[in-house]
Amino acid sequence: MIIAENISKDFRGIHAVKNVSFEVKEGKTLVLLGTSGCGKTTTLKMLNRLIEASSGTIHINGHNIFDQKPELLRRTIGYVSQNNGLFPHYTVAENIAIVPNLLRWNKAEIHAKTEELLDQLKLPFEQFADIYPSELSGGQQQRVALARALISDPPVLLMDEPFGALDPITRAQVRAEFTAMPFLKRKTIVLVTHDVQEAFELGDAICLMDKGEIVQSGTAKELVFKPKNAFVKSFFGQQRFFLELKSLTFDDVWNELETADEPFGTKDFTSSTSLWDGMEKLSNLNEKMLNVYKSADKSLKYFTLTTIQTAYKKYKERI
Numbered sequence: 001m002i003i004a005e006n007i008s009k010d011f012r013g014i015h016a017v018k019n020v021s022f023e024v025k026e027g028k029t030l031v032l033l034g035t036s037g038c039g040k041t042t043t044l045k046m047l048n049r050l051i052e053a054s055s056g057t058i059h060i061n062g063h064n065i066f067d068q069k070p071e072l073l074r075r076t077i078g079y080v081s082q083n084n085g086l087f088p089h090y091t092v093a094e095n096i097a098i099v100p101n102l103l104r105w106n107k108a109e110i111h112a113k114t115e116e117l118l119d120q121l122k123l124p125f126e127q128f129a130d131i132y133p134s135e136l137s138g139g140q141q142q143r144v145a146l147a148r149a150l151i152s153d154p155p156v157l158l159m160d161e162p163f164g165a166l167d168p169i170t171r172a173q174v175r176a177e178f179t180a181m182p183f184l185k186r187k188t189i190v191l192v193t194h195d196v197q198e199a200f201e202l203g204d205a206i207c208l209m210d211k212g213e214i215v216q217s218g219t220a221k222e223l224v225f226k227p228k229n230a231f232v233k234s235f236f237g238q239q240r241f242f243l244e245l246k247s248l249t250f251d252d253v254w255n256e257l258e259t260a261d262e263p264f265g266t267k268d269f270t271s272s273t274s275l276w277d278g279m280e281k282l283s284n285l286n287e288k289m290l291n292v293y294k295s296a297d298k299s300l301k302y303f304t305l306t307t308i309q310t311a312y313k314k315y316k317e318r319i
């Protein structure tokens with residue numbers, strides 16, 4: 001668990017971060033979202049003391065980070081930097097082994113863990129272990145940076161625009177691989193991005209920042225349906241309709257959906273799915289109507305484009 005209280009950073013009189021507070025529960029992902037220069041990276045780097053806070057307190061898993069030596073603290077926190085930070089003169093395997101070597105793991109252990117991670121990230125060990133970062137594509141470099149951050153199995157992972165340098169297709173692909181990695185589900189993650197869709201997909205909670213301050217924090221649904229002020233509203237502006245449908249699940253509109261008499265078509269649709277994904281499924285399958293099962297009690301309803309539209313409208317009237 002991470003608790004940051006009133007952290008600030010001044011750079012020679014410039015208030016880059018002002019009184020920022022947040023909490024990230026174990027196993028959850030917090031996204032720091034905002035436009036360029038709003039203080040996201042500075043906030044992130046204060047958590048592993050790559051930047052020293054000017055004031056405020058930070059506790060990670062019950063320990064005050066200012067009581068620990070920065071270099072020892074950093075060994076317990078995985079970090080993926082904005083431009084992947086791989087050493088160009090180290091091979092892929094050597095880059096990944098940096099922290100295990102500092103921790104004095106034996107060679108066999110490092111080899112086994114590197115092989116396992118590279119395989120999970122779709123970079124077969126035999127093919128990739130002995131080549132240099134310059135021989136990899138951007139997406140492959142980012143996967144290696146992820147493997148390097150994860151090898152010592154740190155409970156906390158900090159990620160600064162981890163998919164930022166990738167084209168949209170590779171970005172979606174690497175992001176999907178990232179969310180599918182089973183042991184990432186146990187990690188407490190703080191992720192920086194300026195990409196709203198990425199924030200909505202990955203964040204259990206989102207802190208929207210502007211000019212060094214958190215303007216609003218909450219779930220994606222809270223931010224998009226209950227914006228605190230005009231800035232938050234306009235930040236989601238043009239994508240609002242998509243983001244609303246993406247953040248609402250069938251659970252949220254369950255009472256507004258019609259009950260089906262008997263199963264129709266595919267049966268694997270659960271109510272924790274977003275309305276947007278439901279609409280996509282309808283159009284991809286070229287169906288007019290699909291079942292949706294409530295995750296809790298397996299009760300059955302159905303939806304069509306029209307019933308989704310009606311449920312969405314009723315939800316907006318209700319809240």
Ligand SMILES: Nc1ncnc2c1ncn2[C@@H]1O[C@H](COP(=O)(O)OP(=O)(O)OP(=O)(O)O)[C@@H](O)[C@H]1O
Pocket residue numbers: 011014016034035036037038039040041042043194
């Ligand atoms: N080392 C530094 N010295 C002086 N000012 C700095 C330094 N690092 C950051 N700043 C300033 O602090 C502010 C916040 O920068 P920061 O990098 O945290 O923003 P960001 O939201 O991460 O931006 P980006 O998305 O472009 O990376 C900016 O005004 C920046 O110019």
